[in-house]
Amino acid sequence: MPEKLPVTVSFGGYTCNAYRDRYPEGGATAIYLTDIRDDKPVATATVNVPEANPQLGIGAVLIKDYSEGEGMMAALEEAGVAADTGKTIPIGFTEAKIARMLF
Numbered sequence: 450m451p452e453k454l455p456v457t458v459s460f461g462g463y464t465c466n467a468y469r470d471r472y473p474e475g476g477a478t479a480i481y482l483t484d485i486r487d488d489k490p491v492a493t494a495t496v497n498v499p500e501a502n503p504q505l506g507i508g509a510v511l512i513k514d515y516s517e518g519e520g521m522m523a524a525l526e527e528a529g530v531a532a533d534t535g536k537t538i539p540i541g542f543t544e545a546k547i548a549r550m551l552f
Contacts, residue, residue, distance in 0.1 A: 450470075451468035451469065451470040451481065452468065452469045452470070453466060453467070453468055454466075454467040454468065454469055454530060454552050455552075456528045456529055456530060456552075457485060457528065458482055458524050458525060458527075458528040458530060459524060459527070459528070460482055460491065460492060460494075460520065460521060460524040461491060461492065461520075463482070463484050463485075463491045464484075464485045464486075465482035465483055465484060465485060465491050465492075466482070466483045466484075466485055466488065467480060467481070467482055467494075467525075467528065467530055468480070468481045468482075468483065469550075469552065472497040472499075474497065474499050475497060475498075475499030475502045476502070477495070477497050477498075477499070477502045477505070477510070477511070478495065478510045478550060479493065479495050479497065480493070480494040480495045480510065480525070480530065480531075481493055481494065482494055492513075492517070492518060492521070493513065494512060494513060494518065494521050494525060495510050495511055495512060495513060496511045496512075496513045496540060496545050497511070498511060498538065498540060498545070501538050505538075505547065508549050508550045509534070509547055509548065509549055509550070510531060510547075510548050510549075510550055511538060511540075511545040511546070511547060511548075512525065512531065512533075512545060512546040512547075512548050513545060514545070514546045515543045515544070515545075516543075522546050522548065525548065529551055530550070530551060530552065531548035531549060531550055531551055532548060532549045532551055533546055533548050534546075534547045534548060534549055
């Protein structure tokens with residue numbers, strides 16, 4: 450069951466609740482954002498790359514900061530959810546940012 454984090458995240462013109470969960474495949478941490486007014490989904494802040502999970506380390510997450518997720522890393526940092534490590538991992542024709550969870 451997703452765990453609601455004690456912060457709000459401003460992303461894409463929405464004020465959001467942040468939830469932490471686990472991806473079924475690989476067990477990596479997933480972060481979901483929902484509209485604070487009605488709890489409807491706004492965005493999935495993370496991506497799951499099961500083959501990369503063992504090399505990420507404890508407390509690390511892959512942030513989707515491209516395409517419709519552009520600006521996600523900054524939003525999560527501002528809210529105190531995650532900190533950018535400055536590292537990335539290739540995903541197809543783009544890359545995900547490796548971040549450290551702060552909760």
